[in-house]
Amino acid sequence: MDVVFRADLPVYAYAGGKPFDPALPCIVFIHGALNDHSVWTLLARWFAHHGHGVLAVDLPGHGRSSGPPQASVEAAADWLLALLDAAGVAKAALVGHSMGSLIALEAAARAPERATRLVMVGTAYPMKVSDSLLDTSRDDPLRAIDMVNAFSHSGFAAKPSYPGPGAWLHGADRALMRRVQAGQKGVNLFHHDFGVCNAYAGGLQAAAQVRCASHLVLGERDQMTAPKQAREIGQALRATVHTVPAGHALMAEAPDAVLAALRKALS
Amino acid sequence: MPGHSDPGFDTLALHAGAAPDPATGARAVPIHLTTSFVFENSEHAASLFNMERAGHVYSRISNPTNAVLEERVAALEGGAGAIATASGQAALHLAISTIAGAGSHIVSSSALYGGSHNLLHYTLSRFGIETTFVKPGDIDAWRAAIRPNTKLLFGETLGNPGLDVLDIPTVSALAHEHGLPLLVDSTFTTPWLMKPFDHGADLVFHSATKFLSGHGTVIGGVLVDSGQFDWAAAFAAHGRFAELAQPYEGFHGMVFAEESSVGAFLLRARREGLRDFGACMSPHSAWLILQGIETLPLRMARHVENTRKVVQFLAAHSMVASVGYPELESHPSHALAKRLLPRGCGSIFSFDLRGSRQQGVAFIEALKIFSHLANVGDCRSLVIHPASTTHFRMDDAALAQAGITAGTIRLSIGLEDADDLIDDLKRALKIAEKAGA
Numbered sequence: 001m002d003v004v005f006r007a008d009l010p011v012y013a014y015a016g017g018k019p020f021d022p023a024l025p026c027i028v029f030i031h032g033a034l035n036d037h038s039v040w041t042l043l044a045r046w047f048a049h050h051g052h053g054v055l056a057v058d059l060p061g062h063g064r065s066s067g068p069p070q071a072s073v074e075a076a077a078d079w080l081l082a083l084l085d086a087a088g089v090a091k092a093a094l095v096g097h098s099m100g101s102l103i104a105l106e107a108a109a110r111a112p113e114r115a116t117r118l119v120m121v122g123t124a125y126p127m128k129v130s131d132s133l134l135d136t137s138r139d140d141p142l143r144a145i146d147m148v149n150a151f152s153h154s155g156f157a158a159k160p161s162y163p164g165p166g167a168w169l170h171g172a173d174r175a176l177m178r179r180v181q182a183g184q185k186g187v188n189l190f191h192h193d194f195g196v197c198n199a200y201a202g203g204l205q206a207a208a209q210v211r212c213a214s215h216l217v218l219g220e221r222d223q224m225t226a227p228k229q230a231r232e233i234g235q236a237l238r239a240t241v242h243t244v245p246a247g248h249a250l251m252a253e254a255p256d257a258v259l260a261a262l263r264k265a266l267s
Numbered sequence: 268m269p270g271h272s273d274p275g276f277d278t279l280a281l282h283a284g285a286a287p288d289p290a291t292g293a294r295a296v297p298i299h300l301t302t303s304f305v306f307e308n309s310e311h312a313a314s315l316f317n318m319e320r321a322g323h324v325y326s327r328i329s330n331p332t333n334a335v336l337e338e339r340v341a342a343l344e345g346g347a348g349a350i351a352t353a354s355g356q357a358a359l360h361l362a363i364s365t366i367a368g369a370g371s372h373i374v375s376s377s378a379l380y381g382g383s384h385n386l387l388h389y390t391l392s393r394f395g396i397e398t399t400f401v402k403p404g405d406i407d408a409w410r411a412a413i414r415p416n417t418k419l420l421f422g423e424t425l426g427n428p429g430l431d432v433l434d435i436p437t438v439s440a441l442a443h444e445h446g447l448p449l450l451v452d453s454t455f456t457t458p459w460l461m462k463p464f465d466h467g468a469d470l471v472f473h474s475a476t477k478f479l480s481g482h483g484t485v486i487g488g489v490l491v492d493s494g495q496f497d498w499a500a501a502f503a504a505h506g507r508f509a510e511l512a513q514p515y516e517g518f519h520g521m522v523f524a525e526e527s528s529v530g531a532f533l534l535r536a537r538r539e540g541l542r543d544f545g546a547c548m549s550p551h552s553a554w555l556i557l558q559g560i561e562t563l564p565l566r567m568a569r570h571v572e573n574t575r576k577v578v579q580f581l582a583a584h585s586m587v588a589s590v591g592y593p594e595l596e597s598h599p600s601h602a603l604a605k606r607l608l609p610r611g612c613g614s615i616f617s618f619d620l621r622g623s624r625q626q627g628v629a630f631i632e633a634l635k636i637f638s639h640l641a642n643v644g645d646c647r648s649l650v651i652h653p654a655s656t657t658h659f660r661m662d663d664a665a666l667a668q669a670g671i672t673a674g675t676i677r678l679s680i681g682l683e684d685a686d687d688l689i690d691d692l693k694r695a696l697k698i699a700e701k702a703g704a
Contacts, residue, residue: 014525017317038528045526046319063528064499150273157286160321161338163527165329166537167348168283168341170273175347175494175529255321 011083012064013055014041016048022088024053025116027266030080031056032098032122033193034145034177036063039097042163042255043262052266055087059100061184069184069192073099073200077106084114093117093266097251098225099197102127105233108214109206118214118237119265121258122222122248124229125203129194137191144190145177154221154247162252169252207236214239215265217250217258224248240265276343276459277564284338285557298554299331317519318526318538328541332550336557340479340489343458343560344471347494348533350541351487351553355454355474356382357546358488362450362470364544365536366510367418369395374412374419376403376433378426381657383452387421403431404599409438413445418507420447424463425455428617428653428677429591429670432600432607439467446505448496454478454644455613459567466607469496470532477644481559481566485552490536494529511535566646569682571611576685577678577692581618586696588619588674614681615643620674620696622703627652627674629702633695636687637678648681648688 013020014037027047029040037044037056048054060079061069070076080103084092093116096104101120108115129137137144153170161167181189214237218227225248227241234241242261246253274282285296304323306312314320323329337349352358367373375387377400387398401408403426413420420442422433439449448469453461457478463471473479475487502512502524511531514520518538523531541547559566575594582590589597593604593612604612620627630652631639637650641657651657654673658666663673680688 017519017521017526036528038526038530041526042319042321045317046314049314049317049319146273155286156274156279156282156342157284157335157338159286159331159334160323161334161348162321163318163530163534164321164537165323165331165334166337166341166350166533167530168338168346171341171345172347172494172527172529178495179497179529259320 010064010066011057011060011086013037013057013083013087014044016044016054016056018048020055020087021053024051026053026055026089026092028080028084028089028092028094028104029054029056030094030096030100030103031059031062032096032100033197034062034180034190035097036176036180038063038176039251043251043259046259047262047266053089055083055089055092057083059103061187061189062180063183069187069189070196072196073102073106074202076103076196077110080107081111081114090114091116093119095119095121095262096123097121098123098248099127099193102197102200102203105203105210106200106206108212109209112209112211115210115212117212117266118210119217119262120214120230120233120239121217122219122225122250123216123233124225125233127197127200127225129198134191134194134198137194138188141181141188141190142178145174145181148224149174149177151223152248154219154253158246158253162255169249173249173252203233204236207233210237215261216241217261217265218243219246219248219250219253220244221246222248222250279339279342280563281561283342284335296332296335296554296557299326299550302326318521326550327545327547328537330550330553332557333548333553336548336553336560337489339557339560340458340473340475341491343563344453344491345458345462345464345493346471346491347529349489349491350533350536351475351489351548353488353546353548354486355452355472355476355488356386358472358474358490359383359386359452361536361540361544361546362472362490363391363396363419365532365540366448366508367396370416371396372414372417373398373421374409374417375400376422376426376431377401378403378429378431379423380427380452380454383423403433406434406437406441409441413447417445417447419450421450421452423452423455424461425593425613425615428675430455430593430598430600430612430616432593432603432612434603435463435466435468435607439469442469443467446501446507455615456608457563457567459564460571460610460613461608464493464495469493475556476642478567478570479560479563480556481563481644481646482555483642483645483647485555487548487552487556492530492532496532498531499524515539566682570614570680573682573685573688574611574614574616574680577680577688578616580689580692584696586621586700588621590616590618592616615677615679617675617677619672620676620699622674622699624654624673626699626703627676628655630676630695630699631655633698634691635694636683636691643677643679645679646682648683649679651677653677
């Protein structure tokens, strides 16, 4: 669905294969760096067909949403809350992956009365990016995509594949990142997104503002955001931790396990 | 972190898509010969049917053994995913039928396998899909043939019968300029010799019967999607591909390009094409092809090595008028082959024997190692004489029109000792020479 936000900056959100109903308990899914809504579609589709209103957004400058990318996690959180206003959503569970998990955290802190749950998937705080990877993302983004893609997958055969059998996860994720990168002509989006993750310093202060129940869903073989790197933010949020057998691309590698964790988190 | 990347080709040929079986610990890929898969409960069943969860339902749509093959070929091609089909022809049909229907148009290279030409020229035209054939090297002809209802450009990496090398960078750039995808038949080259996606192709298919299987034991095909073609953008710009960018009532009103930004084509191909046309692969066939792929890098290197020796021998023989292999400077695609096929131009080629149709027959019948049959890409060396078999109804003038002479012989070079192959050819050429005396 296209969300009416600003007429000159169309925003896209996947509604799970059903018309979006703002009267239903709402879940907002927020993707990570150089991704789009399609990393969530199986999960979003399941929740949309099980009593929820679902918005899996494309962040500005990503996928089908136009406009420049938001300059910081804080700015993206403000954008997200404004999007909820535009969609007629008073309260929502906020579920974010990687960079999206920081945006969910910050949004839950800025409007604690509107967040019914906070779920941070494949997360770490601080989400520091190594200088060498930042440099590669600036100088040779396609090379950096290959590096991150290799780091994000825990093996060669995560079954039953995403979104279904026959998908080669390494290739599909590489194609998605290349597509999203190519969609921004004037900005090196990969370098921008990594910079946003790297610069975010307000996580612990944000955690102190969050009032809803919080959950972390972590890939036990995640090399991008290793589970131990989420310990401090998890403690600050007093979050329930769910681990799934996957790497950083855990929605693709273990969609059933992530679904089980989200069902617990959002019940 | 720098230096870390996906594994190399040989590693992927052995491991991509497969892991030790979690139920039994089996290291090799199990053959899942089952039609169906038990649901955990009614809710699980409903969520599988509604694509809320991933999994297997019925082996016409997907199967765990086939899925390993699909992921492996996709990995080797550098694609986003693949679908295994009953044959290479089924893969071509699935590619076309997913995005084209009555009123659609295709621009195709004229240098095609006869079966593909039959499908495009005769059979699909009965269903309202029209094809314009152009010479693969004539880029102006490609451009002129594109119409508002064109859905696809199509060619072979090495075209039949003369091994014209398809200029994939140029043809794909033209296709993309018009918001169209380029489909490539990569059967003759395999991803070991060339990855068409690296040069701009959007879809690739194989007759897996040939080199991927490699042992002449199985019929099968694989259709691979690069995930790079933006169907939604093409729909927005040109109004094409509503099949992927608009709700499809035949599958829950799904908009495939919304469900998967890079997997929309394969979603529809599987959820409609395999479901309704049903040209799926047997899991047993998938397993045989997987066995072949595990040694693909080793076999392709040997195929090319042997072929170069045989080409060299034939090019110097007095009974041979010409050899059509792109590594030879005399071949019209020589420069393009050097650029796109640096590892070699495969192991299938034709040469022209001096002499009559009867001498061609005598040559074929004198061979001991080469098998006279209608296939290519086997580990065993193969031969066919078009004038006395596939094109036997044609007179000499008609043969010339098709680029074939009475003495044209097609070889598919196998993995035997190259010296034995050359000895076999040398002896048969002698007998053919005597037959003309």
